[in-house]
Amino acid sequence: MMSLGSTWQRLRQNRTVMICGGLLFGVVVVACIGPLVSPNDYLQTDFDNLLSPPTVTDMQVFGTDDLGRDLFVRSMLGVRVTIVIAVVASAVSLVIGVIYGAVAGFVGGRVDAVMMRFVDTLYALPFIFFVILLMVAFERNFLLIFVAIGAINWLDMARIVRGQTLSLREREFVAAARVTGVSAPRIIFRHIAPNLMGVVIVYVTLTIPQAILVESFLSFLGLGIQEPQTSLGALVNAGVNQMEGAPWMLLIPAALLASILFCCNFLGDAMRDVFDARHTA
């Protein structure tokens, strides 16, 4: 495995990484700055200007929705919410999954068996159904979406990390550390965890689009983000209802969602190539 400096160099040499990473970065910057620059507000309705197509007047470049709200500002708000949910949910799954998987794999034996059977049990639950029940029981809560998405993703992460840990645990540098007297937590954090990073980074870039999809799906079903807050999934849902009269209401958020997903997926694949190539270098 190479040092961080050479990893960065290799990432820069990879065209897919640079193009998709740049595009994604651009979308995020516009989503952060756009609503501040625009004279319009995401809550402000304008009943004289319902469903107007994209125009440069008043900076309504994406047009307005069926309540006369500026679609550009709302879309950018949706991008923000979507990306925040994706990043937070992935981070949740990263932290839980890595710690859980590394502990199960390193300790091994019965502890491992019990921990992994628990993961298997959670896997067996029909998750969307479970989330719908949660939403109904605890009302629609922003926080609950993080919990729900993170709860799906950490299972995969824990399995992957456990598998890697099982093979790392048998490596001789771990035996050498044990003989020297290095404590178990220190072995996990100093010797096992850094060697998991390659796999974990790649897997996280692939869970981000997964989380975005789940959030859009929940919002599309009406279980996710609630009005007047919005997300790309919720915007697409609203757009479907106006598909015939105001196609931009569907096409613009759908295109944004699709391009973010494409970028994340390609980025994940390209990162995997970069990290796998360490064997040939």
Added chain:
Amino acid sequence: MSLLQVDGLTIRYGDNEVVRDLSFAIEAGESVGVVGESGSGKSQMALAVLGLLPGNAVTNGSVLLNGTEVLNASEKTLNGLRARHMALVFQDPMQALNPFVRIGAQLRVILTTHNLASGREADARVLDMLQRVGLPDPERQFRAYPHQLSGGMRQRAMIASALIAAPELLIADEPTTALDVTVQAQILELLEEIRRDTTLLLITHDLGIIAGHCERMLVLEQGRLVESGTTIDIFASPQHEHTAALIDAAPRLDRGDVLSAVAGNEVLQLCNVSVSYDERNGDSLQAVRNLSLSVSAGETVAVVGESGSGKTSLVRAALGLVPLQSGRVLFCGEELGGLVQSRPIAMRRDLQLVFQDPAGSLNPQMRVASIVDEPLLVHERGLSSEERQKQVAAMLDRVGLDASYRARFPHELSGGQAQRVAIARALILKPKVLVCDEAVAALDGSVRKEILALLGDAQKDGGLAIVFITHDLAVVRAISHRVLVMYMGRLVELADCASLYSRAQHPYTKALLDAVPTPDPAAAGGTVSLSGEVPSILSPPSGCAFHPRCRFAKDICRAELPLPRIVNGSIVACHRAEEISL
């Protein structure tokens, strides 16, 4: 016209020239050895001759086989030449044989694709060839899958598949490196037979093999041919300094002084140690049985045996990396119980370990300085970071690595440098016992010599006791005081170095010594005195485990287990130690 004519062969990967302007010729009927350290380009040269170089290799020059250009030849031309005119025996037959195809079918397809035979005739020729390479019960091996064969039998099958289309040129690339020394001797004997009717190009790092089996030799260094000539001349008076260094670094059984026994306090005692592993199917694998050994301060004990002899399990149990089934481990008179995790931290600093694979034993994500620093962090909590850094620098200096290595990662080191770091990590706590598990087996001859010298110095400085595990009796001859020979988990012979090398008492020890090839064309060595291979440890033979391979075996050997007893000052486990003359 020569059979193989190589002119100005250059192989490049990007800016990296692995073979430079290599020219030589091989006449039909010759046997030529190619020797060089890792990275000398010897395998690349073989791949070029067979047209097997990967697509990103850039080649220059010419390689003529029987007048046909091989370099950059079309796949069709190459397929016509391969098997019929030239064939390759790979280092690892498990990788080279298809695990899903029966041995017979793998050989048969060579005959049918080249239209040499078909139907029953092909079967008959395959069986004949399996017989010729000395596979017992050829009909059964014909139907066997590669994993059902032992390592030596697999290599025989590999050789059979190379020979089946009767090629003029047989290239063997390290054909015995993956095998045990007694099996190596058997395979070399087979190659010796083969070279009577085939031209042989034998690639190896082991000068002993070349000395015994090749008429001419080529010496490669970093892709360049530095010397070529008849084997006898080169060994007698090497012209190039690299050749001289190679010959000098080759371990020898028949020369040099041995160390005499030392008297010191016993630091590590193993009493009646047994180790067993539970298999998935409920069987248990008895790796070490009832073995006792004590090691004194300032002493080096070599533990020698073929793969599966239990030598690694023995020391891992002593270190607490695998659980003891029964027996006791005493360190300076105090009992060390259980696994290493449960031992008190203070006790762990005195027992340290160096592994075979230097790259695998260093954390790839840590820099050299922090790898060597880690034991201090655990055991010397009182030290400031500056004091630790000072100690790390001094230690690295002692193993011959200057300050520029401190910030490097393990993948930026060569094998020898990485092993130095591993030794520095093991020695920084000034342990009383150092266990080296095949610590030099993966290293080139010259590097091996330096590492052994380094260990010897460490011992002289501070009364360090070293347990040195190895499969190669020649390597440890110069550095060990006593030698423990193991076979299938049991003690076979434990003797002072001087008496073991001059007068082995157990037939197995004698066979191991005989099997080591001598790097001198004039000397005998590498002879086969042992047939067969190590039996499965899951079903050990009755009585003396060695009896099926022993030419002195009698009824008592089959029926009764020989207990270790003292014969002529050595501990020997053989019923007939006094009667037989080896």
